[in-house]
Amino acid sequence: MLKSELLKIRSLPTPRTALVFVLAAILAACVIVGLVAPEGNAVEWYHRAPDFAVNLVGTIAAMVLGAWVIGLEFSSKTVRLAATVQPARSRLIVTKFLVALGLLTAFAVAVTAVAYLAQLAMCSIGGIDFPSREALDSAVAYTLLSIFWGMFAFGLVLLLRSYTAGLIVSIVLAIGIDNALQLIPKVGKYTFGSATGSVANSITGDNEATLTIGIAVLATLTWIAVVNLAGSVRFSTTDLK
Amino acid sequence: MATPMLNFESVTKRYGNRKAVDGLSFSVPAESVVGLLGPNGAGKSTAMKMVLGLAQATSGEINLFGCTPGSSGFADAVRRTGSHIETPALYERASARQNLEIHGAAFGIGRRDPRIAATLETVGLSDRSGDKVKNFSLGMRQRMSLATAILHEPELVILDEPTNGLDPSGVVEIREVIRSLPDRGMTALVSSHVLGEIEKTVDHVVIIRNGQLVKEGSIDSLTEGDDETLLVRMPEGQSQLGCDALNAVGYTAAVGSDGVLRVNPHGRPGSSIAHTLAQANLYPDELRSERGRSLESVFLELTDSPEEAPEPGQRASGETQGTGV
Numbered sequence: 001m002l003k004s005e006l007l008k009i010r011s012l013p014t015p016r017t018a019l020v021f022v023l024a025a026i027l028a029a030c031v032i033v034g035l036v037a038p039e040g041n042a043v044e045w046y047h048r049a050p051d052f053a054v055n056l057v058g059t060i061a062a063m064v065l066g067a068w069v070i071g072l073e074f075s076s077k078t079v080r081l082a083a084t085v086q087p088a089r090s091r092l093i094v095t096k097f098l099v100a101l102g103l104l105t106a107f108a109v110a111v112t113a114v115a116y117l118a119q120l121a122m123c124s125i126g127g128i129d130f131p132s133r134e135a136l137d138s139a140v141a142y143t144l145l146s147i148f149w150g151m152f153a154f155g156l157v158l159l160l161r162s163y164t165a166g167l168i169v170s171i172v173l174a175i176g177i178d179n180a181l182q183l184i185p186k187v188g189k190y191t192f193g194s195a196t197g198s199v200a201n202s203i204t205g206d207n208e209a210t211l212t213i214g215i216a217v218l219a220t221l222t223w224i225a226v227v228n229l230a231g232s233v234r235f236s237t238t239d240l241k
Numbered sequence: 242m243a244t245p246m247l248n249f250e251s252v253t254k255r256y257g258n259r260k261a262v263d264g265l266s267f268s269v270p271a272e273s274v275v276g277l278l279g280p281n282g283a284g285k286s287t288a289m290k291m292v293l294g295l296a297q298a299t300s301g302e303i304n305l306f307g308c309t310p311g312s313s314g315f316a317d318a319v320r321r322t323g324s325h326i327e328t329p330a331l332y333e334r335a336s337a338r339q340n341l342e343i344h345g346a347a348f349g350i351g352r353r354d355p356r357i358a359a360t361l362e363t364v365g366l367s368d369r370s371g372d373k374v375k376n377f378s379l380g381m382r383q384r385m386s387l388a389t390a391i392l393h394e395p396e397l398v399i400l401d402e403p404t405n406g407l408d409p410s411g412v413v414e415i416r417e418v419i420r421s422l423p424d425r426g427m428t429a430l431v432s433s434h435v436l437g438e439i440e441k442t443v444d445h446v447v448i449i450r451n452g453q454l455v456k457e458g459s460i461d462s463l464t465e466g467d468d469e470t471l472l473v474r475m476p477e478g479q480s481q482l483g484c485d486a487l488n489a490v491g492y493t494a495a496v497g498s499d500g501v502l503r504v505n506p507h508g509r510p511g512s513s514i515a516h517t518l519a520q521a522n523l524y525p526d527e528l529r530s531e532r533g534r535s536l537e538s539v540f541l542e543l544t545d546s547p548e549e550a551p552e553p554g555q556r557a558s559g560e561t562q563g564t565g566v
Contacts, residue, residue, distance in 0.1 A: 004346035011339040012332060072332070081330040081389065084293050085347040087319035239296040 005099040018061040025057035046122045050115040066150025069100040071163025089236040108146035112139035141200040158231025195219035252301030261287040263452035272423040276443035277432040284452035285432040323395035329386035333375040348393035379406030440536040473502035474527035486521040
C-alpha cells in the first residue's frame with residue numbers, strides 16, 4: 001500500500017508542479033529584490049523576499065499537496081478502488097495520513113533548502129553577511145506551517161469527501177475567514193490561523209505571538225486532530241459511491 | 242455445483258425508505274462466470290458494492306470466501322477480488338502502464354513484473370501503454386479498468402457493465418477475456434444490459450428486479466423450451482410502431498436491443514402478424530420463426546415493467562438501450 005502511494009507521488013504531476021511553482025516564486029522574488037533592493041537595507045530585503053515567497057506560495061502549495069494525497073482518490077473517482085485495495089478503511093486513512101505527513105515534510109525541507117541557498121547566494125553577490133540564524137528560524141517555522149496547513153487541508157478533504165471543496169475551504173479559511181475569526185475577543189486567538197501564526201512567531205520572533213508556544217502547538221494539533229478525526233469517522237462509516 | 246465463493250442470504254439494502262436490494266439470495270460458484278441481470282435501478286451495482294464492503298447491507302448476510310463484512314478476515318477476502326464498478330477508476334494523468342504499476346504495487350507486483358505487460362496485452366492496450374489515460378476513449382478506459390481488475394490474478398472478479406462504450410470488436414475481445422477467466426482460476430460475477438452478450442459470456446444467470454431475485458439458473462435451463470418466437474425486422478424507425486400495432490391486437494411483442502421485434506404469436510401463424518402490420522401500413526423487411534427462447538425474451542418476460550426507479554447514485558437515463566434493460 002505504501003509503495004503504491006509512493007508510486008502515485010512519483011507518477012502523477014501534482015507534487016512536481018507544486019514544487020516548480022514554489023521554486024519559481026522564490027526565483028522571481030530573488031530577481032525582483034536584486035533589482036529593487038535599497039542599498040542601505042539590503043540584508044533585510046534579501047532575507048525577506050525568499051521568505052515571503054516561501055510563506056505565501058509555499059503554504060498554499062502545502063495545502064494543495066496535503067489535500068491531494070487523499071483528494072486525488074475523490075477527484076479521479078478511484079476511492080472505490082483504493083477501498084478495495086485496502087478494505088480496512090482505518091488503515092487506508094492512517095497510510096494516507098502518514099504519506100501526507102512524509103510528503104509535506106520532504107516538500108518543506110526541499111523548499112526551505114532552496115530558499116536558504118537563494119538567500120545565501122544573494123548575500124554573497126551583494127557582499128553582505130548572511131543572516132544564518134534568522135534564515136534557519138524561518139526555515140523551521142515554514143516547515144511546521146506547511147505540515148500544519150497541509151494536514152488541516154487533508155482533514156478537510158476527508159471530511160467533505162471532495163478535493164476541490166476541501167482545498168477551496170482550506171484556502172478561503174487561511175486567507176479570509178480565519179483572520180475575521182481572530183477578531184472575536186478572547187477565543188479569537190485560538191483559531192487555527194492564529195495558533196499556527198503564534199507557533200511561527202515564537203520561533204522567528206518576527207511578530208509578537210498571541211499564544212505561548214506550548215498553548216499554540218496544543219491548539220494547532222487539536223484543530224488538526226478534530227478535523228481529521230471527523231473526516232475519518234465520516235469516511236469509515238458511510239458508503240462509498 | 243462447486244462451493245460458492247460468494248453467497249447472498251436474504252440481503253436487504255435501504256436508502257432512506259427505498260429498498261435498493263430486497264431480501265436477495267444467490268450464490269456464485271467457484272470457477273464459473275455468473276451474470277447478474279436486471280433493469281436500470283434493479284440493484285445490481287448496489288449488490289456488487291456490498292460484496293466489496295463499499296456499501297453496508299441493512300440486513301441479511303453476505304459471505305465472501307467464508308467471511309462476512311465486519312469480520313476480521315473480510316478485508317483479506319476483499320483483497321482476493323478484483324473489480325470494476327460503474328465507471329472506470331483510473332488515474333487520468335498517469336499512463337496506462339503507470340496505472341497498473343500503482344495498482345500492482347499494492348499487491349506486491351513490482352514495476353518490472355511481466356504480469357503488467359501481459360495484462361495490457363490481454364486487454365489489447367500494449368501499444369498504448371505509455372499514453373496518458375486522460376487521452377483514452379471510454380472503450381479504452383473500460384479495457385484499462387478490466388486490466389486493473391485482473392492484474393493481481395484475484396480469485397473473484399466483479400465486473401459491472403464491463404462492455405459499456407466498447408465497439409463491436411472490443412465487445413468480442415472483452416467477452417473472450419471474461420470467458421477465459423475460469424481457465425485462469427478466476428471466478429467472475431458480471432452485470433450487463435447487453436443480454437445477447439451476456440448469453441454468450443456467462444454460465445449461470447441471476448435475474449433481479451426491484452432488488453429482488455426473479456430467477457436464477459444456467460443459461461440452458463432458462464432458455465430451453467418449445468415456445469415459438471417470431472422475429473420481425475422492421476424498416477428503420479418503425480420497430481416501435483410495429484410493436485405497438487401488434488400489442489394492440491393481443492400479441493405479446495417487444496423491441497429487442499438489436500431493434501428486432503420479438504413476438505409471441507400465441508399459436509397464430511406468421512402470416513397473421515404480417516397482415517396486422519399491413520393494416521397499420523407497416524411492412525416488415527424480414528419475418529422468421531425461432532424455437533426455444535432467447536435470454537432476452539426470458540428477461541423481458543420476467544422483468545418488463547413500464548417504470549423503473551433509478552439506483553441511488555446512478556443516472557436515471559442514458560444507459561437504457563432498446564428494451565430498457
